[in-house]
Amino acid sequence: MKTLVCIGCPNGCELSVEEKANDILVSGNMCPKGKEFAINEIKNPVRSVTSTVKTVYEEVPRLSVRTNGEIPIKYVFPLMKLINTVEVDHPAKRGEVILKDVFHTGVDVIATSDMNYMLRGVK
Amino acid sequence: MKSLNKIKSAINKNVNGEVYLKEWHKSIILEGKVKSWDDFIKAGQIAANKGYKGVVNNMEVEGFKSPPIKAPSIKDGTLDGKKVDVLVIGGGVTGCSILRELSKWDISCLLVDKEEDVAMHASSRNDGMVHPGIEPKPGSNKARFNVEGNRLYTQIAKELDVPLNRTGSLVLFDKKILKAAFPIVDARRKKNGLDKIKLVSQSEIKKYEPYADDNVGGALFFPSTAITCPYKMTVAYGENAVMNGAEISLNTIVLSIHKEEDKIVYVETNRGKIFPKVVIDAAGCFADVIADMAGDKFFSIHPRKGEILILDKKKGRLLHSVLAKPSLTIVKGNTKGGGIVKTVDGNILVGPDAYEQPLREDFSTHMENINAIANKHFPILPGINKGDIITYFAGVRAATYEEDFIVEKSEYVENLVYAAGIQSPGFASAPAISREIERITIDVLSKMMKVKKKENFNPYRKGIPDLSLMNENDRSELIKKRPDYGVIVCRCEEISKGEIIDAINSPIPTRTIDGIKRRVRPGMGRCQGGFCMPQVLNIISKEKGIDPTKVTKKGEGSNILVSETKQSK
């Protein structure tokens, strides 16, 4: 038996997970996402990653980004390495894909700020 | 003059350790080894004022080794071979005011300080009070310069455009003490040449300070007490000197002094050898170190530390002057016991305390002292409490065992002048000390060269405008001329980008977060720079064209940032 804290939402349900033969029993979850989270945590834990990338604009030197889905936890630091090599050279829009299909996970890294607004605003 | 043997036996009776005495240049030198710092101080105090010129305490203390003086690491030759008429060592209020008074004369003056800015030690670490001059012993240098300095400050503040409020101060007394205290205090007032003081009855206290605790016997009101900003005053003195042709070299430490016969020929610094005609020792806690370098150490500085609390401006309305309540009697040897001060910026300041400790540059604070200051003073202004404290800091006073200022020409070195042992009320005394040093220096210099006054000396220095205090029309006009004055960077203190840029480019330019804070106050408020500090850093970086990682809090080694992110490329 293992206890976990679900990170799906601010409720932070305390989950009890029990591996039985071919089944994983989860209790303590207030919603189905909790179960999904617990099973993932046992089989293949995944996380979303948020960070920033460099830009060429002096006034807005960093652009915030995130993964648009979750990636296996083992890719978190490799993804940071990858993210750190990017330099955005145009006013990216919110939601714009900055890195596509990272580590063949099907997950993209997308911009989360609107650089046009940021550049306009600081002028 | 008491015999050395008598003094020695008095010391050895009261002090743990072995102490040896000898006379040198009319002073007493203490040697040997004692158990504790308390013993060290006690020995010095016993030897003091026994008819000798000074006490030089060269004893060792068991288990204590004095740390090296903090020195800038920079080494260059920017000052090498420089010839000046006067070299001032030390950029506190004493040194800066001396530099300013000397800048009236048609001579070349250079001030050196080892720190990144002026006013880095005691001059930015005191309560900003211009004491009336009641506490110093009649006939002492302290009494003379304090009373005179107090009077001069009105004009100085006007000339240098530094806020000064002559609010007076109210000293509360318990019933029993008040009756006894008044005649003693009044007699001393007459001796020291102060203006009249007023006996305030219990029922009148609220007229002076409506929120003071009037559950006391009464109070004495000292009308001449004033409050100003000690670091702004120091900077202003320095700036006015620079405007009038004097030079200031910061990050410059004196390493040694070279004499020929009884005259200083050159002063070696980390920036090269300086050849001055006259040297002025205004080195604060290190004044005795400088004297020693000149082979003239006839006194010792023992660092006396004090801590101070600053309260939120929100509580500023509770006080408009200075409030204190002495615990026993007003005439206490070492400490004035501190009080509560309404600063010129509207905060309430509480403290300082005073305690002996061996370190000259230790500005750390301690919980027990903070608590003791609060417990001692908060009751006299019942509306304030510990939750109002926004910051606290410590300062170190440059005390001598004689407990008096040394304002004189050296007896043994022809071209060395002392402004040493300047501790409380040193800030209040600065305008008077600097004039006396000016007189002495010009006197010494006149024997070596022709000295005349400058024709174009400008005593007026304009401070950086404080837009938050301006009327709306003037403020609008100024913003129209300089839009940066309309960009508020520090929200707690309402400081604009324009004011910050002015500070960066002022006559004593600064490029540190603290230097800007001392000049125009961003970060002085309740958020302590949480919001504005990164903005100030960016402005410094832009204005000075330096990388953000090179911007420091207060000089070398105090960089705010470590490195840029995303450097893997």
Added chain:
Amino acid sequence: MDNYDVVVLGGGPAGLAAALASNECGGKTLIIEREKLLGGILKQCIHDGFGLIRFKEKLSGPEYSGRYIDMVLEKDIDVETSTFVTEIKKQGEEFLITIVNSKYGVKKIKAKAIVLANGCRERTWRQVFIQGTRPAGIYTAGTAQYFVNMMGYLPFKKCVVLGSGDIGLIMARRLTLEGCTVEGVYEAKSTPSGLSRNIAQCLDDFSIPLHLSHTVTRVFGDDRLNAVEISKVDEKMIPIPGTEKIVECDGLVLSVGLIPENEIAESLNIKIDRKTKGPFVDQNLMTGLEGVFSCGNALHVNDLVDYVSESGEIAGENAAKYAKEHKDRKLIRMNADSKFLYAVPQYIDINSLNQKVIAYFRSRDIRDKMTVKLLYDGQVIFSRKYNKLKPPEMERITFDISKLNLKDNGEINIVMEG
């Protein structure tokens, strides 16, 4: 002079929502923002988890605020950024607001109603009485976040985090991802201040230890921080002598609490609740001063932006309605008992047309299996069971007062029963 129905002070999530709601109700609306950009602190909160209630999505801070900014810019709402309010005066029924910016210099604006959406500030290391020297390298979590996320600079190589508030936890992860070593998170309380999921995903994922009942008592280093002294604390959070240990580090991150910014409210003599550190308000989020409303983190510190937006909407809507017409209030107290840290609103205006009350509360302690009840005149008017109540997690309840026949001499009491 410009005249507005509603002037919103602050362009963060609360102010943006307030302006939208005011505009929706037909109020001529202006947002005054002191920074260059709208969005408030969300601009730098690049982590995700925002908007789960509002948008049913896991957004980052800039995305959440970006959506609101887009909506505001589409509407007929005036915005003044880089603009600072220096003074507000009540003149008769209206408010005279003095602003300063580069565009106008000093300018006066008139408003019928004001929404205070000033947000909050962070408690500093001085306010938790850390002693020692004053070196560089000690920053609040928000300042560190600005350095890393907005400017792209690391303020430390190896740091200690004091306080387990959410921003502290988020910054522990963020700094780790950017290559800084986080030695540990220290919390003076015996329970964490932040959400459990943040302890899981920000600390546990990176093996960053959390030390409860420990605090930083002293810092060392003359120029740059070189070490901190950690002490164990007793139940009253007083450091225990003899438990000190020194941790070498060049950084200290403070996440020791947020304080609503209410200097403007105070300048208007608006009464502040000592528990929330925000103004006392009624269910319309009107403060003690008629025509002044409060919302978001200026009202009380929220843990979810979704509730910040909600309170902004309530304040903005009611401010616009107030600007159009208003009648006298009849306020009755809503008191929370000592088991609560606080409850908002603290008053109910029984004359108000708004009879659907949204209330927020926090439990003072961690409690299992509790029932929260609202009592009026000895009767239970609302009741809900909770499996667990924790101080870091704000709870929200709604109740209808239309059928209660509240009288102006009555009061509502909120109680917790186990």
